[in-house]
Amino acid sequence: MLQALGLSPSEEAVYTALLVRPSASARDLALQAGLGEAESDRILLDLAARGLVAVARETAGAAPDPADGADGPRPTRYRLTPPSVALAPLLAEQRNALHLAETAFSKLTEQYRTTAARTAGGVVEVVVGVEQVAHRFLQLQLGAQRELLVFLVGEPTAVPREDTDTSESSALGRGVDFRVVAAKSYLAGHEVVRDVREAVASGLELRLTDSLPLKMVISDRERAMVPLDMTESGGEPSAIVVHPSGLLTALVHLFEREWAQGRPMFTTGSGVGEEPPGDQQPTAEELEVLALLLAGISDRRAASELGLSIRTVERRVRRLMDLSGVESRLQLGWHAARVGWV
Known part of the structure; x- marks a missing residue:
């Protein structure tokens, strides 16, 4: 256990051997510690x-130790310096060394973090504050030249809806x-059916x-650009802007996966082959109802979104089923996908 204070195993063996004797010679301690006498003497x-042991002062007139022999000089004997006195400086020294090591560790860790942050600075940009987030968002939409891919979730927290509509119109134009x-x-929080219809008519593709x-x-x-959810903890709205990197590639893949699994909100009849003659063609209003139902919206919710009664929604669904020649809504969905109604 004294190795933590800088003593070697052999030094600890000699030191602890001397603990049980008032004083002892190198030979005595060598026998007790299992060492050679020369090594014991050196230790x-x-x-x-180092102040851990002291030369014992023999009491005048003390009888010689028979083990030392009758002739020749008596061997030097040693006694312990009280551990509270001798070991305390070693303990303080080790504490100071540990403190210095901890300080060096903290500095190296901070230096690494700073270097890593500079390296990642070209990949991720942090934007904080309502105005800054809204400005950066509009920059991305208004600056797009080829493609915009968007996830819409819940309430907008930093970008006003009218600004979003303006940037969408600009991009589509x-x-x-x-x-x-x-x-x-997103539909639960906004009256968006009319806006969606206008956006899709202008060329936007939407899936739910x-x-x-x-x-x-x-x-x-x-x-x-991905918002960071900090508003619950009272912080300002913030977001990260991701530049070309593996992270950006992963986000694109995530969008494409969700797009492939999404359901079209609704489509119009234009550009989908030849129109069926006469009353065999679903009306635009019927297709709106169909799209909402395929998106998992209930009849009651669809009626509310479209400003209709539930009976009107049910009547339009019934006519679509009649046009399709099917007996269930599940079959209607399959038929609608097969013939291009959705």
Whole structure:
């Protein structure tokens, strides 16, 4: 246990052997510690130089120890310096060394973090504050030249909806390929059916999914923006902007996976082959109802979104089933996908 204070195993063996004797010679301690006498003597001299043991002062007139022999000089005997006196400086020295090591460790760790942050600075940019987040978001949408990929989830926290609508219109007007995946929770918080209809009519592609892991916008597959959820803890809205990297590639893959699994919100009849003649063609209003139902919206919710009565929604669904020649809504969904209604 004394090795933690800088003593070697042999030094600790001699030191602890001397603990049980008032004083002892090198030969005595060598026998008790299992060492050679010469090594024991060398260790005692070293311990004495370090103040851990002292040369014993024999009491005048004391009888010689028979074990030392009758003739010749008596061997030097040693006694312990009280451990509270001798070992305390060693303990303080080790504490100081540990403190210095901890300080060096903290400095090296901080230096590594700083270096890593500078290295990652070209990959991730942190944006804090409502105005800064909104400005950066609009920059990404207005700066897109080829493609915008968007996840819509819940309530907007930093970017006003009117600004989002303006940037969407600008992107669509420039011919940007604009694809959006929306979570059902997004519809729960906004009256968006009319806005969605207008956006899709302008060229936006929209699909719905049950849930999404995050909000996100990806511009030209060169930059992505992901909000950080700090508002619950009272912090300002913030976001990270991700530049070209493996992380950006992963975000693009995430979007494509959700897009492939999403359900089209609704489509119009234009551009889908030849139109069926006469009353065999579903109306745009019927297709709106169909799209909402395929997205998992209930009849009551669909009626509320479209400003209709439940009976009207049910009547439109019944006519679609009649047009399809099917007996269930599950069959209606399969038929609608097969003939291009969705």
